[in-house]
Amino acid sequence: MGRQPCCDKVGLKKGPWTVEEDKKLINFILTNGQCCWRALPKLSGLLRCGKSCRLRWINYLRPDLKRGLLSENEEQMVIDLHAQLGNRWSKIASHLPGRTDNEIKNHWNTHIKKKLRKMGIDPMTHKPLSEQDGAQQQAQGIKKSLVSRDEKNTNQGQEDQQQTRKEEDQQHQLGKDLEKNNTPISTDDGFCIDDIPLLSPHEIFVDISSAHHHTSDDNANINISNSTSPSSSSSSTSSCISSLPGDEFSKFLDEMEIVDLKWLSSDDSSGGDINYNDGKFNNNVDTMSLWDINDLSSLELFYE
């Protein structure tokens, strides 16, 4: 008895998403939040399976996604994390705000792999290629001489795949072992992600004394500067949200009908975007990294 399909595929649409479908999905999730992907298509009127909706939202429509190529820093982080975690893309993506596992996986396969090979580094083991080349080339040379010209390419491809798979299994096991030992993730400069304390949204300290209204695209927003930021000129505390307890901060957001928060660090090196709906922070973002908060130059609250 095989596994049942995730959804009734008869009459369901496949392939690229249309603008209308995107709109339906965005509207539904912004109104109802992310819940029960299986039921979502019926409730939202989409002729897609829940899995497809989930993927489209996570990989493409989520408001907190970054666009464009990975920066040098991000790429280096991916390489460092891959060396420790292997092909566990979602784990790697969780360390890169605004990036998806799919995006990182694609970037790895299309850019980073080649780059590392050019540098003489095996992308799977992260060790110098020369150490492994000798033995492998010898074995492949014998096999190659036995196959016809036509078969060569396909066989080589399969061998490569098998080799890659073997290496990936090793990486996967390595990652598991590291996780078992609770080995913290660290980068070359000694920076350790596990050391970063996390804040809940209600712990955000922002000064609303300099808040001003202006419009942007379809949404309106309030721009707020951070009282803790060196770049902030204001030191007024009379109307500081930081004096509000967590519940009142949530209440403030609800009263203002805030749907989205954006923050930006003073040196523009980091920033983020979290969707806020019905008293909840969506997209699993219920905490913010301390580095973002301490170094905040601006916080924008979007409301409809």
Add this chain to the structure above:
DNA sequence: AACCCTATCAACCGCGTACGT
């Protein structure tokens, strides 16, 4: 202009796992 090849990335598929009953 037409064709081919390669690179890119969105989307799909199937498996593993968590969770509820």
Add this chain to the structure above:
DNA sequence: CACGTACGCGGTTGATAGGGT
């Protein structure tokens, strides 16, 4: 504990764009 269901993850595929001939 066994089973069924839903979700998340990683591997793979396929459509498309862009460059070369």
